[in-house]
Amino acid sequence: MTAKRIAEGVYYTGTIDWDRRTFDELVALPRGTSYNSYLISGSSATALIDSTEPSMADELLRTLEEMDAEINYIVSQHAEQDHSGTIPELLEIYPEAEVLGTPPCIEFLEELLRIKGNFREVRDGETLSLGDKTLRFTVTPWVHWPDTMVTYLEEEGILFTCDFFGSHIATSEIMETPEDFLREAKRYYAHIMMPFSQMVTSNLSKISKLEVSMIAPSHGPVISEPELIMDAYAAWTSGGDGVVIAYTTMHGSTRVMVERLTEKLMELDVGVRPVNVAEHDTGEFLTELVDASVLVVASPTVLTRPHPAIASALYLVNALKPPVKYVAVMGSYGWGSLIESEVRKLLSNLNVEYLESVLVKGLPLEEDLQRVDELAMKIKGVNGW
Ligand SMILES: Cc1cc2nc3c(=O)[nH]c(=O)nc-3n(C[C@H](O)[C@H](O)[C@H](O)COP(=O)(O)O)c2cc1C
Ligand SMILES: [Fe+2]
Ligand SMILES: [Fe+2]
Secondary structure, eight states, X not given: OOOEEEETTEEEOOEEETTOOEETTTEXXXXXXXXXXXXXXXXXXEEEEOOOOGGGHHHHHHHHHHTTOOOSEEEOSOOSHHHHTTHHHHHHHOTTOEEEEOHHHHHHHHHXXXXXXXXXXXXXTOEEEOSSOEEEEEEOTTSSSXXXXXXXXXXXXXXXXXXXXXXXXXXXXXXXOOTTHHHHHHHHHHHHTGGGHHHHHHHXXXXXXXXXXXXXXXXXXXXXXXXXXXXXXXXXXTOOOEEEEEEOOSSSHHHHHHHHHHHHHHHTTOOEEEEETTTSOHHHHHHHHTTEEEEEEEEEEETTEEOHHHHHHHHHHHHHOOSOOEEEEEEEESSXXXXXXXXXXXXXXXXXXXXXXXXXXXXXXXXXXXXHHHHHHHHHHHHTX
């Protein structure tokens, strides 16, 4: 790709992965993604911020060759391979380049890439002069690994943030913030940042002291209105009042309960989103959980336990720790069910209150559905709607 100038002496040198459809074998990428790096050319030295995914190495190297770039510093903001994976190749071409990262980042680079080299540890607040340009490093641990930092280009007010504020979008208009960008950024937040929401909050307040004109993350488009994403992150870390129903059904009995609960909640003016977790990628469900306060788990019984699609979804919920405060269990069984106790085990990481379960033998009768209505009333009550 040809580099794109984003400010005086600052170039986007990212690689765009148009066809990639999953990340980490976990995150669905309906719109592909990009691995962004940036070349900053000062009057006395040049720095490259991050690199790219190993499979895209040739593309990055070609771009840098076209630019006839001389690289003195490689700033590694985060050691995960989608950003650092090409540093070994870069060091073959630019053997004199110094690699800068936080102390945990440098340790990771040695362990994950098995490279030894010209490393320099960066401390919080430290600056690096490129002559007429100055980079200031701010350590922002746990967004989303222990090693992460952001880099502020003082003269231009550009904040390079790596995964922080990223979104998985492949676009040729890297400098235009797409209209529906926040939906993708939210899906990204749900998978990558949500488990560390407290650290996200403290890092947000740390960087809010900087005067930022543009945010340049390492996935997706450059964000020309920083307050858009900063405000969205502030909202996402504070949770919300949504109701999410995670369900699936084999023969339709559980679905009858889910439909009744959805209708009743809508009648009560409670915002609700049912998601059949066996039919959607997990992103749909996780994105909704970012601002959910009530999770309803609705599952048929399979070999005494919740359906495996539900168990798998709950495994993720337990790991990603959404801001849910209440959980209710619904479901259908044929002869005996342990789904309620199993759901509690699967969600053992969450500090939640359980509402009364509605478990029904076979297809629900009207009296069973009245218990569903009662659950809806209860949800309205606890949620303060
Ligand atoms: C593969 C399979 C395993 C099942 N295992 C159990 C079980 O261990 N205990 C039970 O009570 N019902 C079991 N059932 C019966 C279902 O839970 C029951 O048919 C229920 O009503 C299905 O709900 P659904 O219509 O929402 O799929 C099993 C059904 C299937 C297809
Ligand atoms: Fe990462
Ligand atoms: Fe990443």
